[in-house]
Amino acid sequence: MNTAEVKYFSWKDGTQVVVNKGSGYPRLFKLADGRLACAFDGMYVKFSSDDGLTWSDAVAASKFPEYEGLFCANAALWQLDDGEIFLAYRANGRKANTPAGEHYTSIQVSASKDNGKTWYHHSTVYEHSGRGGVYEPHFELMDGIVTVFYANDTEEVNVLPYQYIEYKQWINGKWTNRTVVCDGGKHKSRDGMPVWLQLRDGTYACIIEAWNTAGNGHMMIKLVTSKDGKEWSEPVDIYASKKGKAGAPYLAELPSGQLMVAFQTDEDMTTEGDMYSAMKTIISDLTPADKLTAANFSEPDMPFETPDGYHSIWNGLYVSGNYVYAITGTNYPSGQIRLNRYEW
Secondary structure (H helix, E strand, O other): OOHHHOOOOOHHHOEEEEEEEOOOOOEEEEOOOOOEEEEEOOOEEEEEOOOOOOOOOOEEOOOOHHHOOEEEEEEEEEEOOOOOEEEEEEEEEOOOOOOOOOEEEEEEEEEEOOOOOOOEEEEEEEEEEEOOOEEEEEEEEEOOEEEEEEEEOOHHHOOOOOEEEEEEEEEOOEEOOOEEEEEOOOOOOEOEEEEEEEOOOOOEEEEEEEEOOOOOOOEEEEEEEEOOOOOOOOOEEEEOOOOOOEEEEEEEEOOOOOEEEEEEEOOOOOOOOOOOEEEEEEEEOOOOHHHOOHHHEOOOEOOOOOOOOOEEEEEEEEEEOOEEEEEEEEOOOOOEEEEEEEEO
16 A cells, blocks of 8 residues: 555635535536536535535426425436436325325436526436335446436335345436345345445445444444446445444545545434434545455544534535535534535
């Protein structure tokens, strides 16, 4: 390992801005025209032309009649080579024609052909009526193909109360059959919230929240890797909180090749029942992803001040050019989506 290339930093050296008043689950993506896009719950999108310092008004991206009665959340952005923008999300709830006692769950995709000005319903990745649901899509490329990971605990896959991580690919104008990345039933875990990417060495890495089945059963952060996107490793422990839980992870590769992992945890809560949960990040050394363990990561850092009794949750990370971004939905000092930009 070439330790001379390892770099750590503090979010205290970053620049913070408010992206939006209210809402949460923010996700960032850099568009081909140079603008930074931020999508968030309710499926609204805002744009920045100065690398995140100022933001446009929000544009609605999922206000379609067929979604009446559904809650649209868990945004994920991607842009195709032809310029069309994809926005994936879960649309769950009770549609007007849903049979009594059943719950409708789906991963939907809206798209824009005019750089985010207007949106239309593009496609349905997965849908099911009954018990369980599908959640938390995340786009990247696999072998040059647009691929969306998501979590699935519908009764259709017969793993309740456990959960699969799986993906589908956009090929020849349709979404393929699902491929399983993590079988939660196999290792007795509710694996969720997949965030994945292909690293510069070609390895695919996917961060998830999972049950700490060897310990107290609380949520913790684990990593799975693959050389080809088809055969995946068993989950490896990356972070377990000192007490309580650690969940809702995000993954990014820093310019140095180190991995940064974000998560939310209540481990610092001092007042029982105060709903405290804070965003934290850890940074790896240069150990290859398929050899990483918890011992290879730094001590946690907090991108946003989060006093006891408040939260900074459903966080995202993003790396673009010379900037590393952390973004969160917080209620401190008031309800807002907040961004911290560190110049590398």
